[in-house]
Amino acid sequence: MDKVIIAKEISLSYSNNETIINKANISIDSGSFVFITGASGSGKSTLLKSFYGALRPHQGSLIVGGVELKKVSAKKLNFLRRHIGIVFQDYKLVKEWTIEKNIMLPLIINGYDKSVTKAQVDTLLKHVRLKHQLGKYPRELSGGEQQRVAMARALAHNPIMILADEPTGNLDDYSSQLIWNLLEGAHAQLKTTVIVVTHHIPASFNVDYKHFHIEYGSINAVN
Amino acid sequence: MRSIKNHLSLVIALLSILFSMQIFIIVDRSLEAYKENLVSNYSVIIVSQKRLIRDEILGINTIISDMKELEPNNVVERLNSGMDKKNIEFLKLTLPKFYKLSLAHYPTPREIERLTRDLMNNPLIVKVENFSHMHDITYKLLLLFKAVVSVFAISIFIVTSLLIFKELKIWQFKHTERMNIMGLFGAPVWLRSAVLFRLAIVDALISSGLAFGLFDYLSSNLFILEQFLNIGISVVIFNPIDDFILLLSVSLALSILLASLIVLGHKEEV
Known part of the structure; x- marks a missing residue:
């Protein structure tokens, strides 16, 4: 099976030089569903950031979607990111844009036609059950609704991979279930690789998944 | 309302720079006209x-x-x-x-x-x-007047530069988040900065338009024209083509510089 991510002996740290991930290895199959767990501060989000190039390894080799991220050009990184959908714990919606425009963002960046964009946004808003909120701004929505918008944005351009950083961390049960259903749906129907960083794997999760656990800076395969 | 607020702060800063610049131009023209007047009597x-x-x-x-x-x-x-x-x-x-x-x-x-x-x-x-004694007095008066106007223009320039600098900080804060988010989805730099440049250009157009309206009105104001006639000179207060092109260019250059500084100073959030 093709590997979408291959990390060999990578070390990650922020500017304060404290190494968060230390000479760790991980490889993820294309089309798989992956959970990465670990205690708070263990480096789960740091690892996820490295997958979309927000943090570069200072040691080792990290290849995502065939692109070596250790020394990647801005152009190549942008190209890679255009094929990834990211869901953040703090949503990262553009406050001054309506939810419709927020969902459109990856479609605009990827140069989709206006009519396709409009149709895709309509479909996604139905999926996340926010059709009635069209035209509203993020501040007018609850946390759960904002995360559903972020989820719709991540799915909009049919990415090859979805990276989700604690997507249900602060959500109510209804919104959490909706998010899991959407991630499962993207994985099952579009064969999208889904990588979720979370504290807890939901008990009712029905999809075959791979589980990695981070502890003391190293990544361990659980199953 | 929100949209007006977005534009107002930069428009006011740009307008005050354009205003002080045009006033300086008018004073300079008046001095030149006055000098010409003096030379015909000297x-x-x-x-x-x-x-x-x-x-x-x-x-x-x-x-x-x-x-x-x-x-x-x-x-x-x-x-x-x-x-x-x-x-x-x-x-x-x-x-x-x-x-x-x-x-x-x-x-x-x-x-x-x-x-x-x-x-x-x-x-x-x-x-x-x-007649050097008489000439010296007049010339010194002219120099004094020019110095006073220069001090005034420099003070306005400093104040408006501070305003622009403050605006830069606000813009940086306001636009960095959006630019970061767009970057996370792979938007190239030109696309991330497009909104910023559009806003800058629109603000430059608004402020030059307002300056045009203001000086066009002043240039036909009878009271002002009368003041110039009283000192025996005739001055072009506002040339709707040359002066407007100058105001528009300065306004565009400043706002594009402002937007460029933000884009150049932008660092991706980790």
């Missing part, structure tokens, strides 16, 4: 024992634009009590020749000094009257 008188050749005198110093001989009749009339016609004619011939020199522009004290020296080097010229 002349140097030279005295010679023999008749002088116009072209030779004009060649002494480039500042001399014209030379006219002063008729001796006025002097003679004051002296003619009891003199017969023959003596008067003789007196006219023996009297020194007086010439009035017109100048190309209003001279600086140094130019007057140089001109006097150059003229005195001519062996035919016996006396040069440059």
Whole structure:
């Protein structure tokens, strides 16, 4: 099976030089569903950031979607990111844009036609059950609704991979279930690789998944 | 409302810069017009024992634009009590020749000094009257006025620069988040900054449009025109083509510079 991510002996740290991930290895199959767990501060989000190039390894080799991220050009990184959908714990919606425009963002960046964009946004808003909120701004929505918008944005351009950083961390049960259903749906129907960083794997999760656990800076395969 | 607020702060800052710039231009034009006015009333008188050749005198110093001989009749009339016609004619011939020199522009004290020296080097010229004392007072007044206006313009420039700098910080804060989010989805730099540049250009157009309206109104305001007439000068307050192009260019350049500084200073959040 093709590997979408291959990390060999990578070390990650922020500017304060404290190494968060230390000479760790991980490889993820294309089309798989992956959970990465670990205690708070263990480096789960740091690892996820490295997958979309927000943090570069200072040691080792990290290849995502065939692109070596250790020394990647801005152009190549942008190209890679255009094929990834990211869901953040703090949503990262553009406050001054309506939810419709927020969902459109990856479609605009990827140069989709206006009519396709409009149709895709309509479909996604139905999926996340926010059709009635069209035209509203993020501040007018609850946390759960904002995360559903972020989820719709991540799915909009049919990415090859979805990276989700604690997507249900602060959500109510209804919104959490909706998010899991959407991630499962993207994985099952579009064969999208889904990588979720979370504290807890939901008990009712029905999809075959791979589980990695981070502890003391190293990544361990659980199953 | 939100959209107006987004534009207002930069528009006000840009407008105040354009306003101070145009005021400075008007003052500069007024000073130039006033200098022209002064030069037409200012002349140097030279005295010679023999008749002088116009072209030779004009060649002494480039500042001399014209030379006219002063008729001796006025002097003679004051002296003619009891003199017969023959003596008067003789007196006219023996009297020194007086010439009035017109100048190309209003001279600086140094130019007057140089001109006097150059003229005195001519062996035919016996006396040069440059009215330097009167000239010095007027010239110093002009310099003082220009200095006051320059201080005013510099103060406005400093204040508005601080306003622009503050605006830069606000813009940085406001746009960095959106630019970061767009970057996370792979938007190239030009696309991330497009909104910023569009906003900057729109604000530049609005502020130049407002400046155009304001100065177009002022240039036809009777009260203002009357003030210029009172000091005997006529000044173009606002040229709707040249001045507008200048205002628009400055406004566009400043706002694009502002947007570029934000884009260049932008660092991706980790």
